[in-house]
Amino acid sequence: MLKINNLHASIDGKEILKGLTLTVKPGEVHAIMGPNGAGKSTLASVLAGKDDYEISEGSVDFEGKDLLEMEPEDRAREGLFLAFQYPVEIPGVSNINFLRAALNAKREYHKMEPLSAKDFMALVREKSKIVELDAKLASRAVNEGFSGGEKKRNEIFQMAMLDPKLSILDETDSGLDIDALRIVANGVNTLKSENNATIVITHYQRLLDYIVPDFVHVLYNGKIVKSGPKELALELEEKGYDWIKAELGETV
Amino acid sequence: MEVAVENIVHKFTKAISDNFSGGVFPENVRNKALADLQENRFPTTRDEYWKYTRVKRISTKSFKTQHGKISSIESMKITDLDSNVVVFVNGFFAPQFSDLNILKNSGVEILSQSKIEPKFVEDSGHIFDQLNQAFATDGVQIHVAKNVVLEKPVEIIHIQTGNEVMNNLFHNIEVERHAQAQIVMSFYSSDAENCFTNLNTTIRVQDGAHLRVSKIQTEDNSNYHISTENVSQEANSNFTINTITLGGELVRNNLNIKVDGQNCETNLHSAYILKENQHIDNHTVVDHRVPNCVSNELYKGVIDDKATAVFNGKVFVRMDAQKINAFQSNGNVLLSNDATINSKPELEIYADDVKCSHGSTTGQLDEKAVFYLRSRGMGEKQARELLVQAFVGDVLEKLDEPVRNSVEQILETRFGWEVMA
Numbered sequence: 001m002l003k004i005n006n007l008h009a010s011i012d013g014k015e016i017l018k019g020l021t022l023t024v025k026p027g028e029v030h031a032i033m034g035p036n037g038a039g040k041s042t043l044a045s046v047l048a049g050k051d052d053y054e055i056s057e058g059s060v061d062f063e064g065k066d067l068l069e070m071e072p073e074d075r076a077r078e079g080l081f082l083a084f085q086y087p088v089e090i091p092g093v094s095n096i097n098f099l100r101a102a103l104n105a106k107r108e109y110h111k112m113e114p115l116s117a118k119d120f121m122a123l124v125r126e127k128s129k130i131v132e133l134d135a136k137l138a139s140r141a142v143n144e145g146f147s148g149g150e151k152k153r154n155e156i157f158q159m160a161m162l163d164p165k166l167s168i169l170d171e172t173d174s175g176l177d178i179d180a181l182r183i184v185a186n187g188v189n190t191l192k193s194e195n196n197a198t199i200v201i202t203h204y205q206r207l208l209d210y211i212v213p214d215f216v217h218v219l220y221n222g223k224i225v226k227s228g229p230k231e232l233a234l235e236l237e238e239k240g241y242d243w244i245k246a247e248l249g250e251t252v
Numbered sequence: 253m254e255v256a257v258e259n260i261v262h263k264f265t266k267a268i269s270d271n272f273s274g275g276v277f278p279e280n281v282r283n284k285a286l287a288d289l290q291e292n293r294f295p296t297t298r299d300e301y302w303k304y305t306r307v308k309r310i311s312t313k314s315f316k317t318q319h320g321k322i323s324s325i326e327s328m329k330i331t332d333l334d335s336n337v338v339v340f341v342n343g344f345f346a347p348q349f350s351d352l353n354i355l356k357n358s359g360v361e362i363l364s365q366s367k368i369e370p371k372f373v374e375d376s377g378h379i380f381d382q383l384n385q386a387f388a389t390d391g392v393q394i395h396v397a398k399n400v401v402l403e404k405p406v407e408i409i410h411i412q413t414g415n416e417v418m419n420n421l422f423h424n425i426e427v428e429r430h431a432q433a434q435i436v437m438s439f440y441s442s443d444a445e446n447c448f449t450n451l452n453t454t455i456r457v458q459d460g461a462h463l464r465v466s467k468i469q470t471e472d473n474s475n476y477h478i479s480t481e482n483v484s485q486e487a488n489s490n491f492t493i494n495t496i497t498l499g500g501e502l503v504r505n506n507l508n509i510k511v512d513g514q515n516c517e518t519n520l521h522s523a524y525i526l527k528e529n530q531h532i533d534n535h536t537v538v539d540h541r542v543p544n545c546v547s548n549e550l551y552k553g554v555i556d557d558k559a560t561a562v563f564n565g566k567v568f569v570r571m572d573a574q575k576i577n578a579f580q581s582n583g584n585v586l587l588s589n590d591a592t593i594n595s596k597p598e599l600e601i602y603a604d605d606v607k608c609s610h611g612s613t614t615g616q617l618d619e620k621a622v623f624y625l626r627s628r629g630m631g632e633k634q635a636r637e638l639l640v641q642a643f644v645g646d647v648l649e650k651l652d653e654p655v656r657n658s659v660e661q662i663l664e665t666r667f668g669w670e671v672m673a
Contacts, residue, residue: 048623048627049626049627050623071626071632072623072626072627073626073627073629073630073631073632073635075627076626076627076628076629077629081627082627084624084627087624088618088620088621088623088624090618090621090624090625090639090642091642092641092642092643092645092646093625093638093639093642098625098628098630098638099628101630101634101638102625102628102629102630103629105629105630105631105634106629109629141642142624158628162628162629
């Protein structure tokens with residue numbers, strides 16, 4: 001589904017990703033962990049198409065297409081979804097109207113008829129249940145005045161509505177209390193199927209108690225330096241990232 | 253130098269005079285205005301009141317007074333607005349398009365049929381007011397009698413047509429004690445080029461009365477428009493004016509509100525959405541002369557291409573006008589590097605127990621929000637339009653639904669916006 005090969009990306013002349021390679025297959029959950037500044041959020045941004053980054057080397061193949069050549073909206077329409085670490089507040093834009101426009105833009109891209117108002121609202125009711133999102137929140141302005149937990153639930157609600165092939169959760173756990181974390185994780189698990197895949201980016205192992213990964217990768221200094229089964233996350237939690245640095249022969 | 257200046261005004265007035273007869277002002281008012289004009293000159297950017305707006309485009313033209321023909325007003329009347337319609341073409345009353353009989357019952361008179369009383373004439377010294385007094389061909393006088401609630405809004409449609417035609421109009425609106433009325437004024441072009449609408453309106457809202465005015469300015473971009481509203485509010489009255497400016501090459505709105513009685517509420521809302529070479533200048537004055545009143549001013553603009561907007565909003569709180577709550581806000585989004593805004597909010601407060609605030613913001617669209625919308629599959633153009641609409645949304649939502657729909661319709665045809673609200 002996703003093949004990242006030797007990806008180098010820089011911002012303002014500073015190289016952040018320094019040869020990152022990762023392959024994700026349908027049905028898999030990959031966790032990417034790493035210390036602050038390792039390049040986790042850069043990876044998420046580059047995949048979603050944020051144009052602040054310059055790609056100097058490497059390739060990203062998504063479902064047989066060159067992802068890096070696509071506009072952000074086309075990446076979304078092809079089935080890529082990024083749950084933002086910091087969802088943007090957009091006053092005056094209704095959550096529902098924006099989602100409907102986005103969903104219909106995706107359908108148009110795939111040469112499908114737009115969803116009727118009735119079918120759309122039925123879908124909203126169905127999907128908002130997954131993350132226990134109050135119907136009132138769904139119709140308010142995008143993220144405006146939402147609590148941290150509501151914003152993250154809204155991200156997963158949007159994910160449910162858009163039904164992506166590949167979801168990237170960028171530190172979705174940051175700032176969440178345990179109840180919100182459980183709701184969000186439960187939402188992600190409900191949406192999981194053998195046809196879609198998830199990349200969970202996180203600093204802490206805590207989220208992985210709820211969203212159990214098939215693979216754990218350690219991102220450090222712009223590269224994946226270690227990969228392993230889910231137990232790797234526990235080991236990291238216990239030993240800390242210094243352990244990785246030591247293993248790499250760096251002085252701490 | 254003096255001679256040259258005099259000649260411009262002289263030449264200007266002579267061109268308009270050629271076809272002019274009668275007018276709505278009594279002879280003595282006209283004659284005084286004509287005499288004053290001979291002493292006056294067009295403002296330059298050295299005049300503080302016109303600092304950011306050059307009127308050379310207007311002053312160097314030879315506008316004429318001329319009747320115009322329109323085949324239909326179908327596209328100009330607001331759909332779904334159940335109103336009584338008065339139409340003016342090139343400043344002349346067009347009875348064939350107007351609901352004449354009903355209008356009379358609503359207290360609406362056509363001024364060319366009954367001259368304006370001199371007491372409504374203000375001597376401001378401004379050249380465009382003098383031109384108006386000298387050459388106003390028509391207008392309405394709306395008189396809502398005591399305790400009357402006008403059932404339907406009066407919809408005044410102003411149409412300009414032809415080439416280098418000046419429309420001088422005068423409206424006088426008086427809402428008596430505890431009466432209530434709503435007025436919609438719209439401004440259109442129909443095959444018009446270099447036409448100039450110069451409108452003066454006096455408004456008096458008496459004790460306990462309510463008046464809502466909505467203006468839609470959507471002339472084509474090769475035309476000019478100067479509007480001056482002089483409003484006075486008596487005690488316990490409520491006055492709201494919504495000004496939506498979408499068209500016109502040069503538009504200047506002078507909105508002067510005197511709040512002369514206690515417990516008044518005053519609302520001024522405006523959205524201006526500009527492109528190409530448009531130049532829009534809003535000058536507002538809210539003069540709180542007595543205590544215990546509230547005013548809310550919200551002006552929002554979206555400026556694209558090489559367009560320029562000017563906002564100058566003055567709020568006076570006079571000595572002893574205590575317990576005034578006066579709020580003013582001007583927000584602007586610039587969509588291009590060549591777009592310009594000159595924003596000057598001014599508060600002058602001479603009382604010490606008041607709550608006043610003003611603010612002016614200018615920025616670009618939030619690129620983070622654009623990316624967020626695109627990352628959900630929305631195209632870039634659509635995402636930007638949506639954010640622009642959201643920006644002016646809090647002004648547009650002040651409009652009544654049919655008026656708002658009509659504005660959105662204009663935005664769709666004029667700017668290619670897909671309406672999403």
